Amino acid sequence: MNWWLVALGGGLGTGAHYAVNQVIIYPGAPAWPWATLAVNLAGSLMIGLLYGWTGRRLAASSPDLVAPVRALAGAGLLGGFTTYSAFSAEVVALAWGGAVGVACGYALTSAVGGVALAWAGLRLAGQPPQPATEPQ
Amino acid sequence: MTWLGVTLGGAVGAIARYGLGQLIGHWAGAKATGLATLLVNLTGSFALGWLVGTIASSGVTAGSSVPIGTAGWGAWRVMVAVGLLGGFTTFSAASLEAAEKADRGRGWERLSGIGQALVMALASIGAAGLGLLVS
Structure with missing residues (x-):
């Protein structure tokens, strides 16, 4: 069943990525690739939140749902x-066009920013649930 | 039509x-998740670099020698x-795996x-650049 969830999620996720590409149009090179940076950084934060939440709260309440939820929403x-393909092709295209500084800045922002946001997501959503009322 | 194709x-x-990922996980164990992500990203980047190179050399887009974006x-x-x-x-799995590695460390x-x-x-x-060079 997880295979179908991955296919469904993959189709919808890629369609959403294409929609972002339509909204954020690239001006002429050398331009900062905003659309790809936006989807990759937002996606990194969201997968951190997803894995933090499923690994802590969902695993505690309904452990059978962890794998299918991760297949649909994560994979x-x-x-x-x-x-990743658009990211690396854009870095190469920027460097090829002579904008080596922009290419390096874009590559570092994506890679380091992605890890930092995924880690922040894991930490934010992976905390144990707070008690509803403060103990007196 | 393009929307349906992209989806x-x-x-x-x-x-x-x-x-x-399942295949590599079955063959090399749970520690191989990072390997599967590296493999898909390397091959996918190579393929897109090659594709961009064929478009640049066929002159589909005017202006820059290597196009950014998919206009035209x-x-x-x-x-x-x-x-x-x-x-x-x-990109999300790559960030997650790196963040999990950082989270485990001290x-x-x-x-x-x-x-x-x-x-x-x-x-x-490097893989995307190689794809561009051989196109």
Whole structure:
């Protein structure tokens, strides 16, 4: 069943990525690739939140749902939404066009920013649930 | 029509990535998740670099010698580049695996997560450049 969830999520996520590409149009090179940066950084934060939440709260309340939810939302939706091929091709295209500084800045912002946001997501959503009322 | 193609390509790409991950996980164990992500991102980057190179040399886009973005690419190329390769490769999993590595570490070991992300980036950029060169 997880295979179908990955396919469904992957189709929807890739479609959403294409929609972002339509909204954020690239001006002529050398331009900062905003659309790819936006989907990759947003997707990195969201997968951190997803894995933090499923690993802590969902695993505690309904552990059978962890794998299908991660297949649909993680491997499917966010895997399809984010892209590595566009990222690396854009870095190469920027460097090829002479904008080596822009290429390096874009590569570092994506890679380091992605890890930092995924880690922040894991930490934010992976905390144990707070008690509803403060103990007196 | 392009929308449908991108969505279908994305579904096929995601299934291929997931299947490769399952296969490598079955063959090399749970520690190989990072290996599967590296493999899909390297091959997907190489393929897109090659595709961009064929478009640049066929003169589809005017101006820059290597185009950024997919303006004037046509439905089939967008379906493959954004749909199939976009669905096949993943940035979120790469960030997550690097963040999990950082999260497990203590003190300076946390920086190894950033190191892992930079290795993935450098290798994939190299693969895209290689694809462009051989196109």
